Amino acid sequence: xxxxxxxxxxxxxxxxxxxxxxxxxxxxxxENLRDAEYPxxxxxxxxxxxxxxxDQMIWTRRDYDNFDLELEFKTADGTNSxxxxxxxxxxxxxxxxxxxxxxxxxxxxxxxAPKTWQCGALFGRLAATESRVKRPGExxxxxxxxxxxxxxxxxxxxxxxxxxxxxxxSATTNPDGSPIPEWLHKPMxxxxxxxxxxxxxxxxxAPVWFRNLRVREVSGHE
Numbered sequence: 125x126x127x128x129x130x131x132x133x134x135x136x137x138x139x140x141x142x143x144x145x146x147x148x149x150x151x152x153x154x155e156n157l158r159d160a161e162y163p164x165x166x167x168x169x170x171x172x173x174x175x176x177x178x179d180q181m182i183w184t185r186r187d188y189d190n191f192d193l194e195l196e197f198k199t200a201d202g203t204n205s206x207x208x209x210x211x212x213x214x215x216x217x218x219x220x221x222x223x224x225x226x227x228x229x230x231x232x233x234x235x236x237a238p239k240t241w242q243c244g245a246l247f248g249r250l251a252a253t254e255s256r257v258k259r260p261g262e263x264x265x266x267x268x269x270x271x272x273x274x275x276x277x278x279x280x281x282x283x284x285x286x287x288x289x290x291x292x293x294s295a296t297t298n299p300d301g302s303p304i305p306e307w308l309h310k311p312m313x314x315x316x317x318x319x320x321x322x323x324x325x326x327x328x329x330a331p332v333w334f335r336n337l338r339v340r341e342v343s344g345h346e
Contacts, residue, residue, distance in 0.1 A: 174334040
């Protein structure tokens with residue numbers, strides 16, 4: 125049964141916001157994937173683990189705005205994947221979303237990549253405050269908390285991102301002056317804060333595995 129393990133992560137508010145109402149936790153994807161959109165046959169559950177055999181996305185069928193998302197993931201050598209939120213266009217999702225990077229930071233390729241391309245980062249925009257990902261083959265725990273334009277990311281028990289997306293007003297330069305990849309050509313400040321949630325599959329030939337994915341909606345915050 126998928127989603128039966130509670131992840132030991134603290135639930136916190138973002139910035140000065142205070143939660144006043146939350147929905148019940150629910151599985152992000154059902155065991156038969158009836159609530160998902162994905163290319164047939166390319167994503168599947170096996171022994172409670174969700175994985176893909178090609179570089180294809182899997183999407184929720186519904187939109188989310190203010191939410192908490194918890195999951196576990198496991199990398200392989202060279203994994204480069206991600207959790208994508210606020211997706212307003214699943215056909216052209218790269219500039220129309222915010223991606224929380226999942227990567228094998230221990231491989232030669234990704235250990236030498238820009239920090240904004242490493243695990244826990246808002247890909248291309250904001251590096252994680254520290255490297256918390258475990259070595260390939262070990263399970264990691266991630267929590268994403270979205271409240272309007274505030275996004276927090278917890279990785280293996282530590283906060284690695286606390287971002288106000290409203291600060292990203294340029295399509296070419298991050299607030300710290302570093303360049304944004306040219307394919308991310310929409311400022312995060314202009315992106316909708318409601319959309320699909322997606323997972324990236326077997327990118328660049330390296331697999332990734334997910335389990336215990338659950339989400340709850342948050343409303344009534346200040």
